[in-house]
Amino acid sequence: MTSITRRQFVQAAASAASVAAAAGWPLAAQAQASVSLRLSSSMVADENAAHYVWFQRLQANLKAAVGDSLKLDYFPNNQLGKEADVVQQVKVGSIDMMITGSSIWATVAPELGMLDLGYLFDDYGHAARALDSSVGASLNQMLQKRTGCSILTWASHFGARSVYTKAPVKSLADIKGVKLRVLPTPAFIETFKTMGAVPTPIPFGELYMAVQTGVVDGFEHDAGTVLASKFNEVVKSCWQTEHLFSPMVVVIGKRGMDKIPANLRPAFLKAVADATQQQRSIAADKSRAAVEELKRLGMSFHPMAATERNAVRKQMESSLWAGFAKQHPATAPLFSAISSARG
CATH class of the missing domain: 3.40.190.170 (Bacterial extracellular solute-binding protein, family 7)
Structure with a gap:
C-alpha cells in the first residue's frame, strides 16, 4: 500500500481547500x-x-x-x-x-x-x-x-386564474348552475357561490378524471397549469374572469x-x-x-366584460371582504394595506 508523508497530506488538503475557495464555496460548508x-x-x-x-x-x-x-x-x-x-x-x-x-x-x-x-x-x-x-x-x-x-x-x-369549462361560458348568466372544481377553502367556495356557480371541492390530482367523467363541468386555474397538466384535453373554453392573482x-x-x-x-x-x-x-x-399555445391547441378564450367585472368586484368587497374581516379581525388592517399597495 502506498503511504504519504504528513507534509504531502497537508499540501494535498491545502490544494483541495484552494479549489473549493476558487469555486466560491464557503470552506465551512x-x-x-x-x-x-x-x-x-x-x-x-x-x-x-x-x-x-x-x-x-x-x-x-x-x-x-x-x-x-x-x-x-x-x-x-x-x-x-x-x-x-x-x-x-x-x-x-x-x-x-x-x-x-x-x-x-x-x-x-x-x-x-x-x-x-x-x-x-x-x-x-x-x-x-x-x-x-x-x-x-x-x-x-x-x-x-x-x-x-x-x-x-x-x-x-x-397568470391569473380564470374559468375553464367543457361548454363555452361567456357571462355571469352562463355560469349559473355550472359545477366548478375549487379548492376546499371558504374563500374559494363563497367567491363562486357569489358568481352563481356550484363550487365543488376536489383534490388537484383527481381533477383531470373528474372533468373527463362529468363529476364537474370545469374548474378555475391559470393557463400555465392547464397546459402543463394537459387539462386542455378535457376542457375547450376559457372565460377570462381573471378573478384571482393567486x-x-x-x-x-x-x-x-x-x-x-x-x-x-x-x-x-x-x-x-x-x-x-x-x-x-x-x-x-x-x-x-401558455394562452397562445392553448389557443393553438383549440382552446377558445372569452374575456369577461368590464361592466360585469366591476359589478362583481364591488359585490365581493362589500360582502365577502367585509365579512371575512369581521370573522377574522386580524385581517382587517391587511385589506387596507392591500388597497394602499395598488399602483
Whole structure:
C-alpha cells in the first residue's frame, strides 16, 4: 500500500481547500455533511409548471452558493400525497418543504384565506408589493403561531386564474348552475357561490378524471397549469374572469428549518429570495405563451366584460371582504394595506 508523508497530506488538503475557495464555496460548508431537504409539489415537473420553474432556480442558486452542502430532493405531481396530507406532514416534519398555492394553508391558518377572495389583487405586481411588505409578514406570523411553519417566500403562478369549462361560458348568466372544481377553502367556495356557480371541492390530482367523467363541468386555474397538466384535453373554453392573482407560497416546517446549519441559513434564504425574483420575471412571459399555445391547441378564450367585472368586484368587497374581516379581525388592517399597495 502506498503511504504519504504528513507534509504531502497537508499540501494535498491545502490544494483541495484552494479549489473549493476558487469555486466560491464557503470552506465551512465544505467541511459539513450534506443536508437534504424533501420538497413536495402537486404540479408536474415541467417548464410550464410554476412550482418546477421556481424549484429549478432555487436548486441552481443553492449549488452556486454552497455546493452540495445543502440539497433538495424534489417530489412533484403529488408523489408524497395529496396537498392536505402534505400540509400535515410539513407540520410534523416528515416532509421539510412544500410549494403550493396559499389556499391549502388556509385550512390550518384561516386568515390566509383572504388571499383567495375574488378580485383582491389587480395583477401580480400588486400582489408582490403587498406580500413582500407588511401583509406577507403578518400572514407569516399568523401561520407560525398556528402551525410552527414559516413562509419562505411568495412567488407567482403563471397568470391569473380564470374559468375553464367543457361548454363555452361567456357571462355571469352562463355560469349559473355550472359545477366548478375549487379548492376546499371558504374563500374559494363563497367567491363562486357569489358568481352563481356550484363550487365543488376536489383534490388537484383527481381533477383531470373528474372533468373527463362529468363529476364537474370545469374548474378555475391559470393557463400555465392547464397546459402543463394537459387539462386542455378535457376542457375547450376559457372565460377570462381573471378573478384571482393567486400567490404561490413556499412553506418550511420547523424541523425542516432546524436541519439547515446556522452558517448556511443566510445563503439558503438569499437563494430563496433570488429564486422568487427570477421566477416572477418569467411568470408573465410564461402566462402569455401558455394562452397562445392553448389557443393553438383549440382552446377558445372569452374575456369577461368590464361592466360585469366591476359589478362583481364591488359585490365581493362589500360582502365577502367585509365579512371575512369581521370573522377574522386580524385581517382587517391587511385589506387596507392591500388597497394602499395598488399602483
